[in-house]
Amino acid sequence: MIMVSGPDRLNWGPPAWLYRPQAPRRLEDGDLLLLELFPLYAGYETQQQMTVAIGDVHPDTERAAEAARACYERGMEMLRPGVRFGDLIDAMDEPIQEAGGWSMTPNIHTLPLEAVGRAGIRGELPEMKAYPGAGLSDTRRPDLTLEPGTVFAFEPNCVFGRRRVNIGGTVVMSEGGCEELNQLANHLRFAS
Numbered sequence: 001m002i003m004v005s006g007p008d009r010l011n012w013g014p015p016a017w018l019y020r021p022q023a024p025r026r027l028e029d030g031d032l033l034l035l036e037l038f039p040l041y042a043g044y045e046t047q048q049q050m051t052v053a054i055g056d057v058h059p060d061t062e063r064a065a066e067a068a069r070a071c072y073e074r075g076m077e078m079l080r081p082g083v084r085f086g087d088l089i090d091a092m093d094e095p096i097q098e099a100g101g102w103s104m105t106p107n108i109h110t111l112p113l114e115a116v117g118r119a120g121i122r123g124e125l126p127e128m129k130a131y132p133g134a135g136l137s138d139t140r141r142p143d144l145t146l147e148p149g150t151v152f153a154f155e156p157n158c159v160f161g162r163r164r165v166n167i168g169g170t171v172v173m174s175e176g177g178c179e180e181l182n183q184l185a186n187h188l189r190f191a192s
Contacts, residue, residue, distance in 0.1 A: 002036035007058065008162035009034070010104060010125070029055035034166055041181055045111065046170035047153040050185035055192055063099060064158040064165040065188035070095035071107055071156035072168060072186060079146070079171065079178045086142025089117040092156065101158040106137075111151040111170065115141035125162070148175045154186075 003015045007030045017024045031054040075092045092107045106117035120136030150173045157166035169182035
């Protein structure tokens, strides 16, 4: 499991209290809890991205959630046999770009990790100006033609400034379309 919390955390990894001698962070009003879960489904590793908003959150959080959800829906519309992976990536990126956001991590990849969408930390973050190009990645296997039976990790994420929402889960493509293996993580969730 990957888990981070705070109102504007862009780091990604296990909770620091699992590998450093410190107490777990206490969740506060306005925080986001971002999780990546790796449960097994019929012996196959799946991935779910989940963001839980605690109390009242910044308006950019809700904007990011709307753009991430639009990215997810666009991917579900496009996910059909014969579609090029690069075309799927372009279609999924559009709602985030139109909203003025960016994606820190890929919005979609295959399971196992064969084809991966573009992503990366952008230079608009002041601390990244010293590292031009760091963290940027192009789409891996954009010319891959999608085939039935392919399993995907849908991971739409949108960032405004330092506020990030990441949603999604595992989707299996069939001859007639696609099947979502989870529902709970596919939207921003709220807790008080």
